[in-house]
Amino acid sequence: MAEVSRIFHSTLIPTFSTLPHLTLNSPRSQFQPRRSTIHCSISTTGDATRIAISWGCDVDSLENAAALQKWLSESGLPPQKMAIERVEVGERGLVALKNIRKGEKLLFVPPSLFITADSEWSCPEAGDVLKQNSVPDWPLLATYLISEASLMKSSRWSNYISALPQQPYSLLYWTRAELDRYLEASQIRERAVERVNNVTGTYNDLRLRIFTKYPDLFPEEVFNMETFKWSFGILFSRLVRLPSMEGRVALVPWADMLNHSCEVETFLDYDKSSQGVVFTTDRPYQPGEQVFISYGKKSNGELLLSYGFVPREGTNPRDSVELLLSVNKSDKCYKEKMEALRKHRLSASQCFPLQITGWPLELMAYAYLAVSPPSMSRQFDEMAAAASSKTTSKKDIKYPEIEEEALQFILDTCESSLLKYTRFLQESGSMDLDMTSPKQLNRKLFLKQLAVDLCTSERRILFRSQYILRRRLRDIRSGELRALRLFGGLKKLFK
Numbered sequence: 385m386a387e388v389s390r391i392f393h394s395t396l397i398p399t400f401s402t403l404p405h406l407t408l409n410s411p412r413s414q415f416q417p418r419r420s421t422i423h424c425s426i427s428t429t430g431d432a433t434r435i436a437i438s439w440g441c442d443v444d445s446l447e448n449a450a451a452l453q454k455w456l457s458e459s460g461l462p463p464q465k466m467a468i469e470r471v472e473v474g475e476r477g478l479v480a481l482k483n484i485r486k487g488e489k490l491l492f493v494p495p496s497l498f499i500t501a502d503s504e505w506s507c508p509e510a511g512d513v514l515k516q517n518s519v520p521d522w523p524l525l526a527t528y529l530i531s532e533a534s535l536m537k538s539s540r541w542s543n544y545i546s547a548l549p550q551q552p553y554s555l556l557y558w559t560r561a562e563l564d565r566y567l568e569a570s571q572i573r574e575r576a577v578e579r580v581n582n583v584t585g586t587y588n589d590l591r592l593r594i595f596t597k598y599p600d601l602f603p604e605e606v607f608n609m610e611t612f613k614w615s616f617g618i619l620f621s622r623l624v625r626l627p628s629m630e631g632r633v634a635l636v637p638w639a640d641m642l643n644h645s646c647e648v649e650t651f652l653d654y655d656k657s658s659q660g661v662v663f664t665t666d667r668p669y670q671p672g673e674q675v676f677i678s679y680g681k682k683s684n685g686e687l688l689l690s691y692g693f694v695p696r697e698g699t700n701p702r703d704s705v706e707l708l709l710s711v712n713k714s715d716k717c718y719k720e721k722m723e724a725l726r727k728h729r730l731s732a733s734q735c736f737p738l739q740i741t742g743w744p745l746e747l748m749a750y751a752y753l754a755v756s757p758p759s760m761s762r763q764f765d766e767m768a769a770a771a772s773s774k775t776t777s778k779k780d781i782k783y784p785e786i787e788e789e790a791l792q793f794i795l796d797t798c799e800s801s802l803l804k805y806t807r808f809l810q811e812s813g814s815m816d817l818d819m820t821s822p823k824q825l826n827r828k829l830f831l832k833q834l835a836v837d838l839c840t841s842e843r844r845i846l847f848r849s850q851y852i853l854r855r856r857l858r859d860i861r862s863g864e865l866r867a868l869r870l871f872g873g874l875k876k877l878f879k
């Protein structure tokens with residue numbers, strides 16, 4: 385699956401916020417939109433009038449999946465060795481119908497069945513407006529999906545859209561209060577808030593610059609925050625980056641029914657020889673077994689952020705937890721340290737990933753900088769350069785004179801983070817779930833369970849780091865003690 389956070393951050397907001405203003409005076413007269421009916425039902429919940437999205441289906445619906453399967457085979461998908469079935473991991477997934485060998489190529493979805501930024505719009509005028517305004521791929525695809533979904537049966541993608549989840553498992557559907565409450569201990573909370581803000585900002589930009597100027601093409605009943613939340617949720621959890629197509633992103637029906645396994649190494653790509661999206665199995669499968677791919681080397685937090693699930697504890701070798709290190713404002717050299725950090729595009733607080741196997745050299749370099757005394761000011765630049773993942777400078781720097789302070793600094797940060805996790809996990813047992821409706825109660829229980837799973841896996845890595853740090857500090861200190869004893873013995877001898 386696509387490296388969403390990278391794509392999102394590098395192309396979405398910056399490019400879009402520099403969009404030129406539309407110059408057409410009378411957009412309505414320019415285009416005669418084909419869209420006449422709006423297929424969105426309006427429901428009133430509480431005092432706010434909201435649009436209930438009637439696209440897609442329940443996350444585990446097999447009926448719509450069967451219609452999708454039939455439409456795909458009629459539209460050029462070759463016969464498959466797998467079928468969509470209800471599965472234990474991921475609700476619906478692709479299951480082997482026959483014996484599948486290790487090293488076998490599967491799928492062969494032709495480009496005519498992909499949705500990309502170049503796909504034809506059922507309402508071409510809407511697509512033209514977005515393209516004239518150089519809207520980047522992600523917002524363009526999000527708008528495309530809504531436009532096609534609202535046309536229902538008149539869209540060629542109607543069978544595909546009907547089989548998409550009506551509410552993808554996405555952190556975009558968590559309220560701010562839920563993010564604050566359930567993800568309080570984890571840095572993933574900040575990433576989720578940032579992502580929600582990016583989606584909201586993107587929608588507002590589109591609305592301001594385009595939708596309000598072409599209300600016939602983009603009526604608010606259809607193109608609104610609710611529908612954008614849905615389409616971005618679909619993109620985050622299903623869009624694929626295809627390395628062999630210069631990294632283009634695409635929605636690939638059928639291929640996007642494959643679930644992720646942390647144990648699998650194989651991923652989707654375009655195969656030039658067969659001219660379709662394929663993947664090569666890295667293990668054999670027997671009939672009835674679920675077939676998996678890898679969505680990328682992602683931590684549990686990143687999987688929750690984009691795909692809305694957390695793998696079972698201890699099963700993700702790529703799991704990591706973000707540790708936030710900060711330079712103390714009362715540091716005598718705060719100004720000089722900040723200058724060095726800024727020069728290397730770092731800030732006073734910086735996150736570094738801890739893994740069960742250790743931590744990056746950049747983290748140690750940052751810790752050296754944070755604890756170094758004024759007498760080491762000439763090394764600040766070298767430390768900041770080594771702390772930046774963007775520079776190619778030497779990373780493995782060592783300052784034995786401040787190693788103990790640097791390790792103690794990381795340990796203190798690790799332990800204060802551990803306290804937050806432990807408090808959350810203790811309190812989660814007695815968390816107030818005073819819900820009146822059973823549906824709401826189920827939702828809250830579900831979110832809480834995801835948060836508990838995430839925090840348990842992140843805390844496990846922090847415990848391991850704490851153990852390693854304590855042991856290293858003990859070794860340093862006992863080494864120093866031995867040296868002192870030796871020194872004392874020598875002094876006595878000379879006396």
Ligand SMILES: C[S@@+](CC[C@H](N)C(=O)[O-])C[C@H]1O[C@@H](n2cnc3c(N)ncnc32)[C@H](O)[C@@H]1O
Pocket residue numbers: 443444473474475476477548549552553621622640641642643644645690691692693694695
């Ligand atoms: C690309 S879709 C895969 C097909 C999806 N299961 C469906 O029925 O539409 C990605 C979504 O599948 C689910 N999923 C994938 N791998 C999973 C896993 N290992 N555990 C739990 N859910 C998973 C998540 O809901 C995720 O957002």
